Amino acid sequence: MPGNPNEIKLVNNAMSNATRRKIMNFLTDGDRSTEEIGDSVGKSMLDFHLKLLQQASLIELGEGTVRLSEYGRNFLKDKEEKDSGKSADLSQAKPVDIVEVRQLLPCIADSSKFRVIANLAPPLGGTLKVLEPLFPRGRYSDRINALIMQKGEIITTIYGTGKVTMTMIKNEGEAREALGNLRSTINEAIAKGVAPAPREKVRVEPMELYKYLPQTNCGKCGEQSCYTFAIKLMSGETSLDKCTPLNEPKYATNQEHLQVLSAYI
Amino acid sequence: MRSVFYLLDTAPYGSEKAFGALNAAAVSFNRISAVLGLYGDGVYLALAGQDSKSSGMPNLADILYAYGELKVLVHEPSLLERDLFGETLIETLELADEENFLEALESSECVILL
Numbered sequence: 001m002p003g004n005p006n007e008i009k010l011v012n013n014a015m016s017n018a019t020r021r022k023i024m025n026f027l028t029d030g031d032r033s034t035e036e037i038g039d040s041v042g043k044s045m046l047d048f049h050l051k052l053l054q055q056a057s058l059i060e061l062g063e064g065t066v067r068l069s070e071y072g073r074n075f076l077k078d079k080e081e082k083d084s085g086k087s088a089d090l091s092q093a094k095p096v097d098i099v100e101v102r103q104l105l106p107c108i109a110d111s112s113k114f115r116v117i118a119n120l121a122p123p124l125g126g127t128l129k130v131l132e133p134l135f136p137r138g139r140y141s142d143r144i145n146a147l148i149m150q151k152g153e154i155i156t157t158i159y160g161t162g163k164v165t166m167t168m169i170k171n172e173g174e175a176r177e178a179l180g181n182l183r184s185t186i187n188e189a190i191a192k193g194v195a196p197a198p199r200e201k202v203r204v205e206p207m208e209l210y211k212y213l214p215q216t217n218c219g220k221c222g223e224q225s226c227y228t229f230a231i232k233l234m235s236g237e238t239s240l241d242k243c244t245p246l247n248e249p250k251y252a253t254n255q256e257h258l259q260v261l262s263a264y265i
Numbered sequence: 266m267r268s269v270f271y272l273l274d275t276a277p278y279g280s281e282k283a284f285g286a287l288n289a290a291a292v293s294f295n296r297i298s299a300v301l302g303l304y305g306d307g308v309y310l311a312l313a314g315q316d317s318k319s320s321g322m323p324n325l326a327d328i329l330y331a332y333g334e335l336k337v338l339v340h341e342p343s344l345l346e347r348d349l350f351g352e353t354l355i356e357t358l359e360l361a362d363e364e365n366f367l368e369a370l371e372s373s374e375c376v377i378l379l
Contacts, residue, residue, distance in 0.1 A: 009353050017341065017360040045362045048341075052350075102327070115331045144333045144357040157333050161356060165331040 007057070011075065014056035020049050024058065024068070028076060031067040091193035093127050096120050096186055098164075098179045101172065116166045116175040123162030124186070134185055152236020154178060204261050206230040212254040212261070214245045233262070268298035270373035273307035278320045283310055286379040287325055291332045300369055303358075304340040306347075311339045313353040326355055333357045340366045 014020055022041045026032060038046050050066060053059045058072035068076070100119040124131070128147050132140045138149035145160040153168045156178070164182070169175045209230040216226065221242040223229040232238040240246070240262050246255040271290045277283035286301060287310075293299040303310050315326040329337065338361040344350050354360075361369065370376060 006351055009351055012356075013344075013350055013354060013360065016354065016356075016358065017362065019362065019365065042364075045364050048362060115328075117327045117330060141334070146333050146357075148334070157330070159330065159333070159356070163330050165327075165333070167331060 010056040011058065014052050014058060017049070017052075019045065020053055023049060023053065023066075024072065024076060027059065027066060027068045027072070031062075031065050033064055034066060035064070037066060090127060090130060090190060093124065093190045094122055095190055096122065096124065096183055098176075098183055101175055101179065113168045113170060114175075116169045116172070118164040118166075118175070118179055120158065120162045120164050120183075123160060124158065125160045128158060128160050131186060131189060134189055151178075154236075156182065158182075204234065206234050209233055209258065209261060212257045213243060214251060214254075216245065218245060220244050268373045269293060269300075269375045269377060270370050271299065271301045272370065272376055272378045273301065273303055273310065274305035274378070276306040277310040277315070277325050278317060278322055282379045283307065283325055284323065284328075286377075287328050289377070289379070290335055290337075291328065294332070294335045298373075299336070300373065301335060301337045302340065302361075302366060302370060303337065303343070304366070305343050308339055308343045308347065308349060311337075311344070311354045311358050312349065313355050329355050329357060338366055338369055 015024070019041050023037055026037060026040050034046065034050070037050075041049075050059065050061060053072075054061055057069055058075060060067050060069050097120070098118055099121045102117050128145065129140045132138050132147060135147070135149040137151065138147055140147050147158045149156050149158075155167045157165045164179065166175055166178060169178070206227070207230070210227050213226040213230060217224070221229050221238065221244075223232060223238070229238060229243060233240065240255075240258055245251060246258070271286045273283055273286045275282045290299050290301040310325055310329070313326065315324055317324045329335070335357075337358045339354070339358050341350070341360050341362050344360070
């Protein structure tokens with residue numbers, strides 16, 4: 001049964017292949033013949049995949065039959081619990097800290113901005129998924145075990161292993177401030193010890209914002225048109241209070257709608 | 266062009282090929298379907314814990330983390346040939362057998378070898 005780091009590496013690498021994941025899922029219903037597995041996932045590379053799964057102690061090969069090993073069965077069970085968020089216990093999580101911030105290269109899209117990489121310790125692992133509702137524009141990716149969130153034009157990715165990356169950062173100061181806010185948000189949730197309730201995802205489009213703007217293109221906000229203002233509002237380059245006509249009583253309902261929508265940006 | 270496959274078959278450090286392939290893939294993957302395929306010595310880019318300080322080059326693993334959603338396929342036979350299958354690999358990558366790797370390469374509208 002895999003226990004030492006080298007064996008765990010073999011398991012991780014064995015499960016990093018789509019065909020082998022299919023084989024493992026196929027075996028959850030019971031033992032299968034190699035013929036049946038071949039029919040399901042394809043025969044040409046079957047021996048190769050079965051060998052790697054066996055080396056990782058995830059399956060056992062008999063005479064023409066394949067079965068999940070006890071370790072393989074437990075591995076899939078743990079994974080299922082993790083995916084459903086059942087095993088992510090926030091009450092056991094420890095407060096995180098930013099242990100390293102490195103400035104990377106200029107962003108490809110805008111060479112005046114930077115991509116930054118940092119490390120969060122201890123790593124959040126499976127707990128990351130239950131933190132998704134904390135971030136209005138955040139989504140958890142199972143494929144890479146990472147939480148990806150956008151605030152303004154900054155995209156932040158937190159990996160289960162503790163790595164944090166940020167794009168479109170002006171300077172190290174801004175990175176440290178954003179990372180500090182991130183740490184506080186996460187630690188606040190950990191201190192409460194309760195996973196935040198899943199919230200409804202609202203996708204805000206510039207056109208929706210535009211619908212509630214005065215659409216007079218008055219230019220008081222400093223932008224050429226209300227649509228430009230909506231786009232900049234989406235990217236965090238401007239704020240709602242710059243649109244002063246919205247303070248007029250006739251736009252009161254529109255202003256209320258926009259305030260609600262802005263909370264999801 | 267709707268899909269592109271960047272094929273990297275040289276070691277990540279020592280030349281700018283890997284850096285170039287990575288940046289090209291990172292620029293395109295939001296607009297079109299882009300896959301970075303690591304083949305031959307290119308699979309060394311899949312290793313976690315890279316330290317590029319002595320080479321004076323940027324840490325390419327960091328770039329892979331910065332673009333975690335970029336689809337990167339690692340050619341498994343190349344990993345096995347180099348005895349790297351038991352090493353810790355960057356978790357955002359997908360391993361592909363010979364057949365799946367070729368299928369991804371053939372199904373792309375354009376292949377760029379850097």
